[in-house]
Amino acid sequence: MTAEPAPNRKTIIDDDTELVQAINAGRTERFPELVRRYEQKLYNFGRRMCRDESDAEDLVQDTFLNVYRYLKDFRYETKFKNWLYRVAANTALKKRRRSKFAPEPELSLEELVWREEAVASEEVPQWARMPLEQLLNEELLGTLHQAIWSLPEKYRIVTILRDIEEFSTDDTAQILNLSPANVKVRLHRARLFLRDKLKGHFGHDV
Amino acid sequence: MMCESHDHLHCLELFSKLSEYIDGEMDEAQRRQIEAHVAECVACFACLQSLKQTIALCKQTGRQTVPEVFSEKLQTMIQDIQRAR
Numbered sequence: 126m127t128a129e130p131a132p133n134r135k136t137i138i139d140d141d142t143e144l145v146q147a148i149n150a151g152r153t154e155r156f157p158e159l160v161r162r163y164e165q166k167l168y169n170f171g172r173r174m175c176r177d178e179s180d181a182e183d184l185v186q187d188t189f190l191n192v193y194r195y196l197k198d199f200r201y202e203t204k205f206k207n208w209l210y211r212v213a214a215n216t217a218l219k220k221r222r223r224s225k226f227a228p229e230p231e232l233s234l235e236e237l238v239w240r241e242e243a244v245a246s247e248e249v250p251q252w253a254r255m256p257l258e259q260l261l262n263e264e265l266l267g268t269l270h271q272a273i274w275s276l277p278e279k280y281r282i283v284t285i286l287r288d289i290e291e292f293s294t295d296d297t298a299q300i301l302n303l304s305p306a307n308v309k310v311r312l313h314r315a316r317l318f319l320r321d322k323l324k325g326h327f328g329h330d331v
Numbered sequence: 332m333m334c335e336s337h338d339h340l341h342c343l344e345l346f347s348k349l350s351e352y353i354d355g356e357m358d359e360a361q362r363r364q365i366e367a368h369v370a371e372c373v374a375c376f377a378c379l380q381s382l383k384q385t386i387a388l389c390k391q392t393g394r395q396t397v398p399e400v401f402s403e404k405l406q407t408m409i410q411d412i413q414r415a416r
Binding site: 153154156157160161164165168169172173182185186189190193234248249250252253254257260261265266269270273284288289291294309312313316317319320323324 | 347349350351354356373376377380381382383384385386387388389390391392393394395396397401402404405406408409410412413416
């Protein structure tokens with residue numbers, strides 16, 4: 126049965142609406158179409174969230190299972206893609222909560238500022254001046270992936286959504302159920318953290 | 332972030348807003364304040380440029396293709412749950 130939007134709520138029509146409505150109307154044989162449409166994006170989201178490839182695959186699998194289970198609850202009040210990423214984000218964060226690891230540390234702006242003061246550069250570092258095509262190589266990408274994986278999860282997920290998947294601040298806030306201000310704070314700290322790691326990669330050329 | 336010609340606290344205050352500036356999420360007055368400051372303060376300018384480059388690099392991390400075996404596994408999983416209902 127199709128989930129009808131509540132009265133007086135804005136209905137969002139996007140490229141996925143027809144397919145989602147069809148599945149919710151009982152044409153579940155079209156669900157594999159939805160999987161094919163988003164498997165690539167979710168796989169990459171998973172690979173960036175999880176260092177281990179099999180964890181990434183589990184995340185994608187569990188996300189699609191949850192989408193299959195809860196699609197009927199989708200109210201067409203957000204873009205379907207945002208709802209899908211919300212399911213993926215919740216699935217990822219739940220996995221973390223179930224794991225044996227200790228709570229993740231906060232990234233303190235004061236700490237990042239302190240580090241900045243210690244190494245403040247009076248000129249733009251060479252790596253920040255070079256064209257990207259000259260700068261990019263496998264080693265640098267490896268460093269960047271490691272740096273993203275070493276971000277505490279709540280910062281990592283914001284970085285992935287904003288700077289890699291290129292969701293807007295408002296969409297990211299909606300996906301993660303945070304305020305836009307909170308998204309901005311987390312993103313700024315995460316970017317400073319990644320910049321520190323890149324500085325380390327380029328050694329003394331800070 | 333220290334610069335001799337500027338109030339150090341001002342640098343620190345701007346430091347927390349650089350991402351909003353880069354993302355174009357500031358009002359006009361704040362944007363002009365940042366631009367005026369980085370035009371004078373080399374340390375803040377250097378910080379801004381390296382932050383911009385960090386973001387640009389993140390956008391270049393590329394996409395991996397889903398392994399065919401995994402894609403097939405997903406389709407099988409869906410078929411299984413559909414059969415079970």
